[in-house]
Amino acid sequence: MGSRTVVVGASVGGTKTVQALRSQGYAGELLVVEAEPHLPYDKPPLSKGYLTGTLGRDRLNLVSDAEIKDLAVGVKLGVRAKSLDVAANELALEDGERIAFDNLIVASGVRARPSPWQAKDGVHLLRTLDDAEMLKKNLQNSRSVVVVGGGFIGAEVAAAARHFGLDVSIVDPLEVPIGRVLGDPVGKLFTRLHHLNDVATHFGNGVEAITGTKGNLTVELTDGKLLSCDLVVVGIGAVPNTEWLASSGLLIENGLVCDEYCRADGQANIFGVGDVARWYHPRQRELVRVEHWTNAVEQAACVAHNITNPKDLTRYAPVPYVWSDQYDWKIQIAGETARASDYVVVEDPSNENRFAAVYADHSGLFCGVATVNWPRAMIQCRRLLDSENAISIPLNLLNDLLPGRPG
Amino acid sequence: MPVIKADLDLCQGYANCVMEAPKFFDISDDGVVVVLQEEFAEENRAKVEAAVRSCPVSALRIEE
Numbered sequence: 048m049g050s051r052t053v054v055v056g057a058s059v060g061g062t063k064t065v066q067a068l069r070s071q072g073y074a075g076e077l078l079v080v081e082a083e084p085h086l087p088y089d090k091p092p093l094s095k096g097y098l099t100g101t102l103g104r105d106r107l108n109l110v111s112d113a114e115i116k117d118l119a120v121g122v123k124l125g126v127r128a129k130s131l132d133v134a135a136n137e138l139a140l141e142d143g144e145r146i147a148f149d150n151l152i153v154a155s156g157v158r159a160r161p162s163p164w165q166a167k168d169g170v171h172l173l174r175t176l177d178d179a180e181m182l183k184k185n186l187q188n189s190r191s192v193v194v195v196g197g198g199f200i201g202a203e204v205a206a207a208a209r210h211f212g213l214d215v216s217i218v219d220p221l222e223v224p225i226g227r228v229l230g231d232p233v234g235k236l237f238t239r240l241h242h243l244n245d246v247a248t249h250f251g252n253g254v255e256a257i258t259g260t261k262g263n264l265t266v267e268l269t270d271g272k273l274l275s276c277d278l279v280v281v282g283i284g285a286v287p288n289t290e291w292l293a294s295s296g297l298l299i300e301n302g303l304v305c306d307e308y309c310r311a312d313g314q315a316n317i318f319g320v321g322d323v324a325r326w327y328h329p330r331q332r333e334l335v336r337v338e339h340w341t342n343a344v345e346q347a348a349c350v351a352h353n354i355t356n357p358k359d360l361t362r363y364a365p366v367p368y369v370w371s372d373q374y375d376w377k378i379q380i381a382g383e384t385a386r387a388s389d390y391v392v393v394e395d396p397s398n399e400n401r402f403a404a405v406y407a408d409h410s411g412l413f414c415g416v417a418t419v420n421w422p423r424a425m426i427q428c429r430r431l432l433d434s435e436n437a438i439s440i441p442l443n444l445l446n447d448l449l450p451g452r453p454g
Numbered sequence: 455m456p457v458i459k460a461d462l463d464l465c466q467g468y469a470n471c472v473m474e475a476p477k478f479f480d481i482s483d484d485g486v487v488v489v490l491q492e493e494f495a496e497e498n499r500a501k502v503e504a505a506v507r508s509c510p511v512s513a514l515r516i517e518e
């Protein structure tokens with residue numbers, strides 16, 4: 048094929064694109080540029096098993112050395128892409144090197160939103176392996192932690208801190224943080240889960256300031272309350288890594304704007320993959336950017352297809368899917384629960400730690416589902432989400448799964 | 455023929471494999487993967503590889 052594809056970012060999105068390209072028969076040259084010094088590693092365990100120590104470092108690797116050889120991919124670690132010349136099809140690296148490409152994959156992801164509150168030390172973010180190493184070490188030597196941000200990563204960090212026996216408080220300006228995704232009634236079940244695990248919640252309350260130093264920090268809340276702790280973890284979202292594209296002329300608006308084929312706006316050979324890509328979703332009919340593992344993998348497969356089959360392009364219309372592990376809950380969410388106007392909760396009478404919430408949109412159509420400790424229910428419902436179904440269809444399937452029912 | 459191997463201890467029931475290749479994978483009542491067809495023909499390789507790649511805990515692999 049005599050072509051060269053260059054990938055910026057070697058995390059989930061970049062790595063899976065390389066694998067998918069080879070799997071789909073791409074025979075050209077492949078080169079990956081990654082700012083971090085580490086070989087590709089996985090991120091979800093960083094707030095779960097890896098943070099608590101139940102999962103070893105070796106389980107984080109996304110590819111083995113042998114696989115990298117098999118993939119025949121060049122890997123440049125510890126060097127950042129600096130700028131992109133679209134007209135010349137050339138990428139410039141921080142170390143001065145210039146790399147010509149036929150196709151470019153933008154998989155530079157996001158970084159943790161920096162903490163607007165600065166103390167001398169002891170305030171942590173969690174995005175990278177190095178972040179996780181540092182946090183893990185400090186959690187083991189602390190008695191108490193305040194987690195700022197009640198989203199998934201914040202909740203997982205709280206659970207990990209309880210695992211180490213710390214006193215844990217969570218702060219979030221929203222009354223029901225998970226309500227943003229699952230609606231307030233279901234979101235409140237997640238708040239209760241914190242309480243059942245002896246975590247204090249300060250919801251509906253923002254942070255005013257953080258002062259002091261590691262081991263002796265004070266978090267001042269907007270209502271004036273003071274929380275003292277050894278450690279603070281700030282998990283308040285993420286920002287796309289697009290600075291290196293600023294001078295390229297590509298459209299950057301909360302991520303790299305792409306069309307329904309995941310091509311950067313107006314370009315045939317520049318593609319966005321993963322957390323950084325904000326593409327036009329043909330079913331949702333709007334630009335979306337999704338910070339979920341499975342999205343990075345599915346988008347990688349779609350882009351690999353579109354590079355290897357330029358005459359048979361596939362539109363990228365995934366059903367969103369994310370999981371989270373909090374305490375003894377294994378949570379899975381699929382579809383667009385956030386835009387639902389109604390929901391039904393189905394409980395399993397034989398297991399009080401198991402339920403499903405099924406969501407319908409304004410016209411009564413099934414649009415999303417959340418399950419706790421119930422993988423079989425999730426897959427039954429998730430399969431239905433790429434077509435139009437009345438909400439009764441998933442509800443009947445779930446009823447059939449309950450004990451004493453056939454199936 | 456190449457064969458699909460699943461590590462049932464690693465599997466967390468995320469079912470991404472089922473979404474990718476429902477002919478080859480399903481989820482049991484206990485929430486773990488069931489390999490419906492261990493062997494697969496070359497023409498299905500890309501599909502099975504995509505399913506293997508989609509597993510968040512690397513519980514699947516292909517044995518040649």
Ligand SMILES: Cc1cc2nc3c(=O)[nH]c(=O)nc-3n(C[C@H](O)[C@H](O)[C@H](O)COP(=O)(O)OP(=O)(O)OC[C@H]3O[C@@H](n4cnc5c(N)ncnc54)[C@H](O)[C@@H]3O)c2cc1C
Pocket residue numbers: 055056057058059060061080081082083090091092093094126127128129154155156157158173174175200288291320321322323337338339340341343368369370371372
């Ligand atoms: C702690 C944590 C827990 C998570 N848990 C879950 C979960 O349970 N379920 C779920 O679905 N998702 C989860 N996620 C989200 C999931 O990990 C991401 O969706 C996924 O990592 C996205 O991959 P990506 O490759 O698009 O981006 P990223 O993982 O952000 O990777 C981008 C890469 O690009 C590199 N890069 C950036 N700029 C440059 C540059 N200029 N030059 C070269 N390289 C550059 C970065 O160093 C990085 O390695 C979690 C994320 C975190 C941080």
Ligand code: SF4
Pocket residue numbers: 460464465466467468469470471472479481486487508509510511512513514
């Ligand atoms: S994707 Fe992996 S974890 Fe999920 S069901 Fe399949 S094998 Fe199990």
